[in-house]
Amino acid sequence: MKISKEEGVSRGDILVTDPPIGGATVAPGAQAPPAAFRVSFEVNGERRDLTLDTRTTLLDALREHLRLTGAKKGCDHGQCGACTVIVDGRRINSCLTLAVMHEGAKVTTIEGLGRPDRLHPMQAAFVKFDGYQCGYCTPGQICSAVAMLDELKTGLHSHASESLTERPPATDAELRERMSGNICRCGAYSNIQEAIREVAGVGT
Amino acid sequence: MRAFSYERATSPVAAAAKAAATPGARFIAGGTNLLDLMKLEIETPTHLIDVNGLGFDRIEKTDDGGLRIGALVRNTDLAAHERVRRDYGLLGRALLAGASGQLRNKATTAGNLLQRTRCPYFYDTQQPCNKRAPGSGCSAIGGVSRQLAVLGSSPSCIATHPSDMAVAMRALDAVVETVDAKGAARAIPIADFHRAPGDTPHLETVLNPGELVTAVTLPKPVGGKQVYRKVRDRASYAFALVSVGAIVQEDGSGRVALGGVAHKPWRIEAAETELPRGAKPVIDRMLAGAEPTHDNAFKVTLAERTLAGVLAEARA
Numbered sequence: 001m002k003i004s005k006e007e008g009v010s011r012g013d014i015l016v017t018d019p020p021i022g023g024a025t026v027a028p029g030a031q032a033p034p035a036a037f038r039v040s041f042e043v044n045g046e047r048r049d050l051t052l053d054t055r056t057t058l059l060d061a062l063r064e065h066l067r068l069t070g071a072k073k074g075c076d077h078g079q080c081g082a083c084t085v086i087v088d089g090r091r092i093n094s095c096l097t098l099a100v101m102h103e104g105a106k107v108t109t110i111e112g113l114g115r116p117d118r119l120h121p122m123q124a125a126f127v128k129f130d131g132y133q134c135g136y137c138t139p140g141q142i143c144s145a146v147a148m149l150d151e152l153k154t155g156l157h158s159h160a161s162e163s164l165t166e167r168p169p170a171t172d173a174e175l176r177e178r179m180s181g182n183i184c185r186c187g188a189y190s191n192i193q194e195a196i197r198e199v200a201g202v203g204t
Numbered sequence: 205m206r207a208f209s210y211e212r213a214t215s216p217v218a219a220a221a222k223a224a225a226t227p228g229a230r231f232i233a234g235g236t237n238l239l240d241l242m243k244l245e246i247e248t249p250t251h252l253i254d255v256n257g258l259g260f261d262r263i264e265k266t267d268d269g270g271l272r273i274g275a276l277v278r279n280t281d282l283a284a285h286e287r288v289r290r291d292y293g294l295l296g297r298a299l300l301a302g303a304s305g306q307l308r309n310k311a312t313t314a315g316n317l318l319q320r321t322r323c324p325y326f327y328d329t330q331q332p333c334n335k336r337a338p339g340s341g342c343s344a345i346g347g348v349s350r351q352l353a354v355l356g357s358s359p360s361c362i363a364t365h366p367s368d369m370a371v372a373m374r375a376l377d378a379v380v381e382t383v384d385a386k387g388a389a390r391a392i393p394i395a396d397f398h399r400a401p402g403d404t405p406h407l408e409t410v411l412n413p414g415e416l417v418t419a420v421t422l423p424k425p426v427g428g429k430q431v432y433r434k435v436r437d438r439a440s441y442a443f444a445l446v447s448v449g450a451i452v453q454e455d456g457s458g459r460v461a462l463g464g465v466a467h468k469p470w471r472i473e474a475a476e477t478e479l480p481r482g483a484k485p486v487i488d489r490m491l492a493g494a495e496p497t498h499d500n501a502f503k504v505t506l507a508e509r510t511l512a513g514v515l516a517e518a519r520a
Contacts, residue, residue: 032228032250034207054210054252057239077240078307090280090309096236097310100210101254148305156284159300159440164289180440181304 041105043068044112052099059083061099062109070110070139081182084140085109091147110139113146122146125195133186141182145196148178152200170200206248213255216416217387223253224385224414231255231416233276234310237319244329246336260418269424275314275417279303279369282313291425294449297432298372304441314417317370317380317397318409321363322443323352334360335405351443354496354503356466361405362497365398365468371449372432373420374469375461381419384412398468428453429518433510446506452518456480462490462507483512
């Protein structure tokens with residue numbers, strides 16, 4: 001591991017590994033040798049070309065190779081949603097997909113949604129309503145919420161929808177059901193819900 | 205995760221041929237279940253064939269008025285399809301009851317049918333499991349078995365099939381279409397698709413090595429009131445303890461399939477003649493011969509009560 005000795009070191013610097021291989025344990029016995037594969041995709045509007053160990057998840061590619069440490073590794077098994085990013089307009093668990101499966105894709109991470117001086121409305125709403133405590137799940141919550149509201153706008157139904165033939169309304173029950181793939185272990189759900197309600201225009 | 209080589213498939217038959225000829229090869233599509241299992245080294249493929257580019261992502265009308273659903277159609281898109289919402293509401297409801305928004309955006313139709321059990325002992329690589337390590341024994345029998353099967357199981361395995369979608373597919377008489385390494389197509393009724401565990405619980409479907417699912421077809425719509433009710437330990441994003449998928453016609457006839465009780469979506473056509481007489485005679489017949497464990501005996505009662513609720517809703 002290469003650790004920067006410069007002042008103002010960021011976590012992104014510390015996380016760069018050399019060579020960048022994603023921490024797999026090598027068990028003795030029958031095992032294929034590590035295989036490298038080239039892939040190109042767009043991240044936050046910028047084309048990125050990578051040669052990766054095939055095992056590298058999209059999450060690890062973003063965090064450990066592109067230094068975009070906003071998306072978090074929580075459970076690494078698709079149960080918590082901390083790794084949620086938006087790929088080709090859809091929210092997915094970036095921990096449960098391989099980077100090499102995304103040739104030509106357009107990926108948006110929390111870093112691409114807004115900037116500190118120009119927050120995305122969902123980011124601003126999370127700040128306004130204090131939609132977090134420790135903050136670890138927040139990037140995933142925000143990416144998920146932004147894509148979720150797009151799903152609602154295009155008329156996608158959910159388990160909470162009364163009817164599958166009428167347009168689903170933006171109700172509290174709909175928002176809660178649609179965010180169930182994002183866990184907040186601090187339990188900031190009520191404030192997260194308030195933030196999303198404001199952006200969704202519920203009760204205004 | 206074990207190392208593996210990777211390729212992007214360019215034709216279905218070539219992909220099937222490569223998979224059949226390469227020991228340790230697996231297809232990958234959505235990857236939401238396979239990668240989870242690869243991280244735990246429960247699945248250890250040495251070669252992955254990415255089938256996402258094969259174009260099986262369309263939903264089309266069939267000549268007899270039914271629906272052909274491409275194997276790669278994502279759960280989100282299938283649930284959102286106009287004809288599914290209008291004519292196959294049971295399927296739409298079952299899909300929306302499963303997983304999370306993020307997972308449904310990735311998970312495919314074929315992958316949903318092929319997903320593996322969530323038995324805790326299958327997942328715990330420190331424990332014996334005949335499904336994960338054939339011949340090692342079953343830790344679930346005599347273990348914590350709240351989630352597990354009450355019938356159709358064997359002394360080797362009491363795992364359940366976790367899918368919601370498959371329960372609806374079973375009630376709708378879906379047919380699984382495949383292609384093999386020689387280009388031969390096959391149509392497998394969903395009732396015959398999943399194998400009973402017997403003494404080979406690691407073999408879960410009737411698919412041959414390399415055989416690739418290309419589509420799932422539904423016969424023309426059967427109408428009726430279609431209800432899917434899922435009972436689980438939390439309100440959302442959890443696997444079913446018991447689920448009931450039912451189609452109830454105005455004359456009281458209908459169809460019922462159960463999830464969460466067996467190694468496959470459970471339907472006994474002969475039991476459906478009891479539907480006009482209510483939930484109890486139907487469940488008595490469907491679950492005849494059930495051998496629940498101490499932990500999951502509640503599922504028999506729960507299935508009956510859930511069906512009673514579904515029938516009340518359908519007849520309201």
